[in-house]
Amino acid sequence: MSALLLAGSAHAQTVVLEHFTLIDGTGRAPVTDQSLVLVDGRIRWVGPAAKAPAPKSATTEDLRGKYLMPGIIDSHVHLGLVDGVDQNYAKYYNRANIERQLHLYAAYGVTSVYTLGTDGDAIHDVIADQRRIGRIDMARAYTAGRGVVFKGSYGGVPGLDQMVATPAEASAMVTREVAKGDDFIKLWMDDEFSTIAERMPYAMSKAVIDTAHKAGKKTAGHIFYYDNAAELTREGIDVFMHQIRDRTAGPELSRTMKARGTWQLASTLSREASFTYTLLPFVDDPFFARGVAPTTIAALKAPARQQKLGSSPLFPKYPAAFSNAMANFATQAKNGVAYGMGTDSGPSARFPGYFAHWELELMVKAGVTPLQALTAATGTNAKFLGTTQTGTIEKGKWADLLVLDRDPVADIRNTRAINAVYIAGRKVPTIWQTCIGRAADACGPAVQ
Numbered sequence: 001m002s003a004l005l006l007a008g009s010a011h012a013q014t015v016v017l018e019h020f021t022l023i024d025g026t027g028r029a030p031v032t033d034q035s036l037v038l039v040d041g042r043i044r045w046v047g048p049a050a051k052a053p054a055p056k057s058a059t060t061e062d063l064r065g066k067y068l069m070p071g072i073i074d075s076h077v078h079l080g081l082v083d084g085v086d087q088n089y090a091k092y093y094n095r096a097n098i099e100r101q102l103h104l105y106a107a108y109g110v111t112s113v114y115t116l117g118t119d120g121d122a123i124h125d126v127i128a129d130q131r132r133i134g135r136i137d138m139a140r141a142y143t144a145g146r147g148v149v150f151k152g153s154y155g156g157v158p159g160l161d162q163m164v165a166t167p168a169e170a171s172a173m174v175t176r177e178v179a180k181g182d183d184f185i186k187l188w189m190d191d192e193f194s195t196i197a198e199r200m201p202y203a204m205s206k207a208v209i210d211t212a213h214k215a216g217k218k219t220a221g222h223i224f225y226y227d228n229a230a231e232l233t234r235e236g237i238d239v240f241m242h243q244i245r246d247r248t249a250g251p252e253l254s255r256t257m258k259a260r261g262t263w264q265l266a267s268t269l270s271r272e273a274s275f276t277y278t279l280l281p282f283v284d285d286p287f288f289a290r291g292v293a294p295t296t297i298a299a300l301k302a303p304a305r306q307q308k309l310g311s312s313p314l315f316p317k318y319p320a321a322f323s324n325a326m327a328n329f330a331t332q333a334k335n336g337v338a339y340g341m342g343t344d345s346g347p348s349a350r351f352p353g354y355f356a357h358w359e360l361e362l363m364v365k366a367g368v369t370p371l372q373a374l375t376a377a378t379g380t381n382a383k384f385l386g387t388t389q390t391g392t393i394e395k396g397k398w399a400d401l402l403v404l405d406r407d408p409v410a411d412i413r414n415t416r417a418i419n420a421v422y423i424a425g426r427k428v429p430t431i432w433q434t435c436i437g438r439a440a441d442a443c444g445p446a447v448q
């Protein structure tokens, strides 16, 4: 063992993973026969297996034939909103439920999540503990706290104090959120297919963005309409957390976004796709079903539910919104807009973990390569928050890792062939090993 590896770590726990194909999250092409040396949960060395140092007291794992990538980051989720398909912030927003969902994300290989504006104060306790402990066994959370909602308009959740009436109130709210320790700021500008009278006025969005920037925080926008995206780009918003869905956009806005450094951090294609079904097409897929309770599957399959969804006045509008989102994502990607990966999972019937894998598949269907989709979901998502802790396989970062049995660059659906998930260098149960969403008596044997 080299002196370097021993430095300052007399009782260090050292793990060597060797002979895997590396997808490092930077966008670099996969490299075969690589090794990693992990010390106390962090990446100490990465490179060709033939050149790897050989620490004496290390635990070594041979990952020949396997693919190793950074744990997935989902840039748009909501925590603690539901139990099964029942959504109720007042009832379910608590630390136990938040942490249960963070464990579920981890089982699916999603090792970090950004939670988007529906958080009460419990999230700050969870995050404070996570950052103090470091070597946790659930997904890492980053939060936008309470997002800013224009009073009477669309956004937020009932029961959470987040409505403001004037730009001055919005600005004061951002200041309060920054003081609570939010990692970034969120605003909503939408009117739910014109079913709500007003969208957030531009003077208010400008106040939010400017106040956040003065405090050194980025602002993330919920948008639906092209015109709002264009104006928010001019106002200096940092990222969009949904695609433009009212129409297909030409390349002009992409060029402006690229020039101004505005990112499309989440396109939530899986969200838009999910709305086009009365019965989700994967309810019997074991990769999905293992993450939910049997009662949830029964609730999804209930004829009355399907009838209700299908007869909603909004239901006929969703296919166009979905296809616009797919086309606009493709246009942005082609024109050099920086993009991440985010699902908007967490509200009712938008499922933690599973949706991240579906989102990656839809991104590829829309026109980017599997490697580009994987880079969006790892290195790019991490770059948004400027974190030096996660997102790529590089020296010094936490060993938050996803090990796959099959090549995700050959077929993006191979992200589901989860062999192992590591958080800070320790294995956590994968969805194939645990029945985390299920009652104990309904838990079948581990399958792969």
Ligand SMILES: [Zn+2]
Pocket: 076, 077, 078, 116, 344
């Ligand atoms: Zn959302």
